[in-house]
Amino acid sequence: MTTNNEKNKIDSKVPQGPLAEKWTEYKAHQKLVNPANKRRLDIIVVGTGLAGASAAATLGELGFNVKNFCIQDSPRRAHSIAAQGGINAAKNYQNDGDSVYRLFYDTIKGGDYRARESNVYRLAEVSNNIIDQCVAQGVPFAREYGGSLANRSFGGAQVSRTFYAKGQTGQQLLLGAYSALSRQAQKGSVKLYTRYEMLDLVIIDGKARGIIARNLVSGKTERFSAHAVVIASGGYGNTFFLSTNAMGSNGSAVMQIYRKGAYFANPCYAQIHPTCIPVHGENQSKLTLMSESLRNDGRIWVPKKKEDAEAIRTGKLKPTQIKEEDRDYYLERRYPAFGNLVPRDVASRAAKERCDAGYGVGPTGLAVYLDFSEPIQRLGRDVVEARYGNLFQMYYKIVDENPYETPMMIYPAIHYTMGGIWVDYELQTSIPGCFCIGEANYSDHGANRLGASALMQGLADGYFVLPYTIQNYLAGEISTPRFSTDLPEFNDAEKGVQERIDRLMKIQGKRSVDSLHKELGLVMWEYVGMGRTKETLEKAIVEIKRIKKEFWSDVFIPGDGKDQNTELEKAIRLADFLEIGDLMARDGLLREESCGGHFRLEYQTSDGEALRNDEKFSYVSCWKYKGEDQEPEMLKEDLNYEFTKVQQRNYK
Amino acid sequence: MENKLINITLKVWRQRGPKTKGAFETYKLDGVSVDSSFLEMLDMLNEKLISERKEPVVFDHDCREGICGMCSLYINGHPHGPDEDITTCQLHMRKFKDGETITIEPWRSHGFPIIRDLMVNRTAFDKIMQAGGYVSVNTGGFAEANAIPIPKRIADEAMDSASCIGCGACVAACKNGSAMLFVSAKVSQLALLPQGKKEGARRAKAMVAKMDELGFGNCTNTGACEAECPKNISITNIARLNREFLSAKFKD
Ligand SMILES: Cc1cc2nc3c(=O)[nH]c(=O)nc-3n(C[C@H](O)[C@H](O)[C@H](O)COP(=O)(O)OP(=O)(O)OC[C@H]3O[C@@H](n4cnc5c(N)ncnc54)[C@H](O)[C@@H]3O)c2cc1C
Numbered sequence: 025m026t027t028n029n030e031k032n033k034i035d036s037k038v039p040q041g042p043l044a045e046k047w048t049e050y051k052a053h054q055k056l057v058n059p060a061n062k063r064r065l066d067i068i069v070v071g072t073g074l075a076g077a078s079a080a081a082t083l084g085e086l087g088f089n090v091k092n093f094c095i096q097d098s099p100r101r102a103h104s105i106a107a108q109g110g111i112n113a114a115k116n117y118q119n120d121g122d123s124v125y126r127l128f129y130d131t132i133k134g135g136d137y138r139a140r141e142s143n144v145y146r147l148a149e150v151s152n153n154i155i156d157q158c159v160a161q162g163v164p165f166a167r168e169y170g171g172s173l174a175n176r177s178f179g180g181a182q183v184s185r186t187f188y189a190k191g192q193t194g195q196q197l198l199l200g201a202y203s204a205l206s207r208q209a210q211k212g213s214v215k216l217y218t219r220y221e222m223l224d225l226v227i228i229d230g231k232a233r234g235i236i237a238r239n240l241v242s243g244k245t246e247r248f249s250a251h252a253v254v255i256a257s258g259g260y261g262n263t264f265f266l267s268t269n270a271m272g273s274n275g276s277a278v279m280q281i282y283r284k285g286a287y288f289a290n291p292c293y294a295q296i297h298p299t300c301i302p303v304h305g306e307n308q309s310k311l312t313l314m315s316e317s318l319r320n321d322g323r324i325w326v327p328k329k330k331e332d333a334e335a336i337r338t339g340k341l342k343p344t345q346i347k348e349e350d351r352d353y354y355l356e357r358r359y360p361a362f363g364n365l366v367p368r369d370v371a372s373r374a375a376k377e378r379c380d381a382g383y384g385v386g387p388t389g390l391a392v393y394l395d396f397s398e399p400i401q402r403l404g405r406d407v408v409e410a411r412y413g414n415l416f417q418m419y420y421k422i423v424d425e426n427p428y429e430t431p432m433m434i435y436p437a438i439h440y441t442m443g444g445i446w447v448d449y450e451l452q453t454s455i456p457g458c459f460c461i462g463e464a465n466y467s468d469h470g471a472n473r474l475g476a477s478a479l480m481q482g483l484a485d486g487y488f489v490l491p492y493t494i495q496n497y498l499a500g501e502i503s504t505p506r507f508s509t510d511l512p513e514f515n516d517a518e519k520g521v522q523e524r525i526d527r528l529m530k531i532q533g534k535r536s537v538d539s540l541h542k543e544l545g546l547v548m549w550e551y552v553g554m555g556r557t558k559e560t561l562e563k564a565i566v567e568i569k570r571i572k573k574e575f576w577s578d579v580f581i582p583g584d585g586k587d588q589n590t591e592l593e594k595a596i597r598l599a600d601f602l603e604i605g606d607l608m609a610r611d612g613l614l615r616e617e618s619c620g621g622h623f624r625l626e627y628q629t630s631d632g633e634a635l636r637n638d639e640k641f642s643y644v645s646c647w648k649y650k651g652e653d654q655e656p657e658m659l660k661e662d663l664n665y666e667f668t669k670v671q672q673r674n675y676k
Numbered sequence: 677m678e679n680k681l682i683n684i685t686l687k688v689w690r691q692r693g694p695k696t697k698g699a700f701e702t703y704k705l706d707g708v709s710v711d712s713s714f715l716e717m718l719d720m721l722n723e724k725l726i727s728e729r730k731e732p733v734v735f736d737h738d739c740r741e742g743i744c745g746m747c748s749l750y751i752n753g754h755p756h757g758p759d760e761d762i763t764t765c766q767l768h769m770r771k772f773k774d775g776e777t778i779t780i781e782p783w784r785s786h787g788f789p790i791i792r793d794l795m796v797n798r799t800a801f802d803k804i805m806q807a808g809g810y811v812s813v814n815t816g817g818f819a820e821a822n823a824i825p826i827p828k829r830i831a832d833e834a835m836d837s838a839s840c841i842g843c844g845a846c847v848a849a850c851k852n853g854s855a856m857l858f859v860s861a862k863v864s865q866l867a868l869l870p871q872g873k874k875e876g877a878r879r880a881k882a883m884v885a886k887m888d889e890l891g892f893g894n895c896t897n898t899g900a901c902e903a904e905c906p907k908n909i910s911i912t913n914i915a916r917l918n919r920e921f922l923s924a925k926f927k928d
């Protein structure tokens with residue numbers, strides 16, 4: 025079945041045949057590039073996170089010439105390094121009934137039936153290879169005493185399929201990919217460009233042929249050409265200013281290719297993570313995630329009585345003084361089957377619901393408890409320490425309270441963006457020769473991502489999918505010689521970038537970049553956050569427009585545009601976050617249903633669960649850029665569920 | 677959380693570029709919440725500088741949760757500041773007193789030239805890794821993950837070594853500017869695991885040679901690195917590295 029919606033020309037290029045055979049069939053018939061030709065082909069990979077590093081390393085191993093870019097001073101510092109909890113795979117080592125199909129099914133269901141079946145099935149299929157690959161690289165996954173790999177369970181699943189390395193899984197997986205990348209750098213097949221930021225995509229005759237990037241140390245812009253460009257720049261959660269993302273995480277590369285014709289899919293699907301450390305004050309610069317794995321043993325509660333909550337907020341009562349029968353373990357109460365392990369969107373909304381109703385704790389009332397007293401009693405402090413020691417230490421250093429003695433305080437925060445650049449089955453965007461992988465693309469997670477599935481997707485894309493599919497494209501490019509960066513297309517693109525920088529530098533207004541970004545963040549959290557309505561989304565569009573105007577007329581960037589300039593870097597990113605914020609609100613407004621991370625208060629069941637409208641909204645919204653200050657156009661990729669029965673999600 | 681505010685004086689190293697001369701500048705900063713992190717305090721300073729139309733202090737940072745290894749800073753004579761087992765981004769202002777003067781410098785070491793202000797160039801670490809910090813296996817060329825059992829004790833020990841975040845505090849702390857703790861952590865992690873063991877000797881030799889070539893000093897076992905490492909990387913790793921290294925020499 026090739027979903028070819030003639031009217032809108034969205035072609036997902038899904039191969040024919042039964043679900044379980046599509047990928048095998050594809051690989052059997054795709055075009056490949058022979059070794060001699062690989063050497064003649066250049067590939068730019070933007071990003072060194074799990075997706076970018078694994079892709080660059082693998083493409084280098086295959087013999088392509090790879091140029092790999094990142095903003096940080098070393099590829100190893102990409103934001104993926106911060107992932108804590110783990111990575112899923114359908115190994116069924118626990119013999120608890122897991123299978124490729126079940127992982128596929130859980131991901132589709134967890135995504136609230138808004139992902140493309142064929143891509144998700146392939147993801148589940150290659151998940152097992154990832155674990156094998158990482159072990160071979162020397163990733164020190166947690167093990168049982170017998171020497172076999174250990175697993176833990178994560179939200180949205182009833183099997184134990186998550187592999188982990190203490191609370192530092194992302195770090196260990198990224199260091200694995202980074203070491204493979206280092207090996208290729210040594211061999212010369214990958215050239216690393218660290219402290220470089222892509223600022224535009226260069227298109228020649230309709231195909232992606234290079235990028236313009238700014239050397240962040242010298243401040244100069246430079247040109248790079250290639251036969252294909254891969255964007256692996258991560259998610260856009262920092263639109264909200266406060267998020268669990270790293271400070272440098274941004275949506276700029278994604279917006280650059282959007283402005284050049286790549287569709288932006290499902291921008292409104294953003295994930296709010298239920299277990300983050302609450303906001304402490306105005307100077308807060310980011311929010312720290314406490315891994316979801318804590319919900320394996322920790323129990324979430326608020327006081328049953330409002331007066332107890334009030335007394336806690338004013339410091340008159342301590343949580344440990346609240347008797348067992350006066351605690352409301354609201355997740356266990358509302359969702360007996362999944363309890364504390366319901367998916368993230370469900371857990372986040374439930375926390376907000378309790379706090380809004382006046383049962384919140386902490387000085388601001390915007391927090392709930394995550395309590396370890398029961399597991400410490402049941403398992404012993406040692407076992408709890410072995411499982412979560414580093415997370416507890418992290419919490420202690422930030423909050424100055426000891427989670428072994430008093431419950432942690434947590435509150436939801438923006439964490440991950442399921443939306444992103446639209447890609448077809450081959451991970452190619454709507455611009456030929458421009459591919460998009462990892463969190464930057466929209467694929468696989470639908471309207472909500474399950475825990476431990478982003479690492480899986482990033483590595484699946486980079487190690488096992490893109491290195492195949494990109495060859496199907498490059499096979500047609502073997503007779504294309506290397507490009508000179510003196511071509512007029514490069515000139516124009518670089519000039520455009522310079523003009524944008526000059527325009528920003530010339531404003532010389534009164535507002536700092538951060539002050540404007542914080543303002544945008546508040547608008548996003550209030551109006552495009554956990555509970556959206558038509559009114560709030562419309563308000564957001566107006567407010568974002570106002571902030572955008574203020575930004576372009578009153579921002580102040582000190583220093584020189586042609587020198588190292590950290591404020592300019594932030595300003596360039598904020599200019600794009602403002603556009604993303606607008607797209608998120610627009611998309612949320614059109615989607616008159618609730619699904620996964622997109623919760624419209626108007627559309628809920630009588631007991632407050634998300635109410636989908638499959639008849640009208642079972643599609644991917646693909647936004648097409650129409651020019652500065654023009655309304656973007658929305659195209660649809662219809663979602664057809666051939667192999668799963670679409671149901672209302674139920675975690676009760 | 678206590679919501680207290682303190683006033684502090686900062687002596688910050690400012691240096692325009694690698695070849696220009698640097699100097700300390702003194703700034704007063706009032707009303708800093710003790711619950712804010714050290715880097716949030718620097719954000720406050722930068723906001724203040726920007727409001728005075730001056731250029732902000734340049735420093736490296738990204739994850740702000742102690743894992744990316746991007747932040748650095750030599751604070752009151754200690755890499756990553758006075759608190760133990762944490763990075764600069766995890767340091768909180770409650771560790772400082774009202775009225776205190778805080779001195780902030782970049783990593784100072786031959787191997788890490790200053791780029792600007794508090795930002796240094798640590799690409800030397802990447803080069804050391806490129807010399808041999810990997811298992812030579814291609815994507816796809818692997819066995820079933822559970823085919824080789826690894827005792828939990830060994831896996832845990834490898835994990836401890838693998839916790840290094842590549843921040844460079846060990847180098848900054850060392851009077852010889854040696855990178856031995858960093859190198860030994862990677863060599864140990866891979867030497868402990870059956871997957872990495874086979875190349876152990878070659879790896880140790882290549883990485884140490886690269887380290888020497890890049891101008892890092894010799895290790896004289898002062899232990900300063902271990903004391904300042906935010907991730908508790910133990911100097912027993914250096915002993916293991918020496919064993920691997922000797923066996924490599926032996927084979928030559
Ligand atoms: C705190 C935290 C914990 C998490 N825990 C888990 C977990 O336990 N399990 C799980 O599955 N997922 C987890 N996630 C999600 C997961 O970590 C991310 O989705 C995933 O790592 C993203 O990988 P990536 O390769 O797509 O992008 P990233 O790792 O974000 O990498 C982006 C790369 O792009 C580069 N870049 C960006 N823009 C540019 C530009 N313009 N020019 C040049 N380079 C650019 C950056 O320098 C970087 O190298 C977590 C996320 C967070 C925030």
Ligand code: SF4
Pocket residue numbers: 839840841842843844845846847857858861904905906907908909
């Ligand atoms: S050994 Fe410790 S101090 Fe040295 S780079 Fe690694 S984490 Fe930093």
Ligand code: FES
Pocket residue numbers: 736737738739740741742743744745746747763764765766
């Ligand atoms: S900013 Fe990442 S470790 Fe400090």
